[in-house]
Amino acid sequence: MSEIREQLRYSDEHEWVLQTEGSKVLVGITDHAQCQLGDIVFVEYPEVGAAVSAGDSIGTIESVKTVSELYSPVSGRITKVNSTLIDQPELINSEPYDGGWIVEVELEEGLEEALGKLLAAEAYAELIK
Template sequence: MSELRKELKYLPSHEWARVEEDGTVTVGITDHAQESLGDVVYVETPDVGTSVTAGDEAGVVESVKAASDIYSPVSGEVIAVNEALEDAPETVNESPYDDGWFFKVKPSDLTDLDDALDVDGYKATIDDED
């Protein structure tokens, strides 16, 4: 059973979003996604300063099995990327919600997350896949 966290918002495409105390949004892929992908071997994140749009491709994650696009859950400016993933992409497998985050966004509008799923909605999405 994949780990899910109640404080996160989820996209049906398997990204998670965490609103931080300063109003920024941290983005990564879910435990379910990393399990489905298998061993992650490469992560491409957007550059700091890049503008991202909610629902649009913002990066790529590659594993020994497949490559998947990463979509931004919010529109805004990328203010940080997880540079540790460049040398240690397997961190996504080991710690998808903590050390394996992908990028942080200063959102232009947090209401973008109104359409995201809560933990129960995301659980129903992944249960439907099985």
Template structure:
């Protein structure tokens, strides 16, 4: 992995969150999540300008093993969707922290970031069997 993951935050549903600036975040699924899913074959993302609420489903990831909901770790408005995943969903397996991101959200409340896990807390969570 080329990017340091120490500046990422994580949800208990295995999404990672990268703060791009004061009001914008980029979201993807963790390496742990993509390994649990196996080969990803389809991604359904929300629409740009869609309002999302923290902890609610915003899409679906389908793999050869299963289908899994994507949950918004924060509330806000979808401002960008990774269109490349429509034709090449396997990018999520190959580069979960780089090209395999899902969406960018303009935050409605940056305070929600305080509820997320840092790298160390997330590692403890998954090592304790966090599902």
């Protein structure tokens, strides 16, 4: 059974969002997604400063089985990337909600509006049943 954290919001594309400070959020892929992908060997993410819209592809995640698109669940500007993943992409497998976060985004819209468009933990659990 995949781990689903109550304090996160989720996209239909299996990304999670966590508010960090003010209008900034961390984005990563869910435990369910990393299980489906298998051993992750490479992560490609956007440049810091890049503008992104919800639903846009912002990179790829390569595993031993496949390459998968990474989609932004929110609109805003990339303020940080998890450069640790360059040398340790497997952190996404072992710590998908902690050390395996992928990007930080400064939201274009209000926090409540952005998070309101995403799934709560219970709804995400239903999605992956």
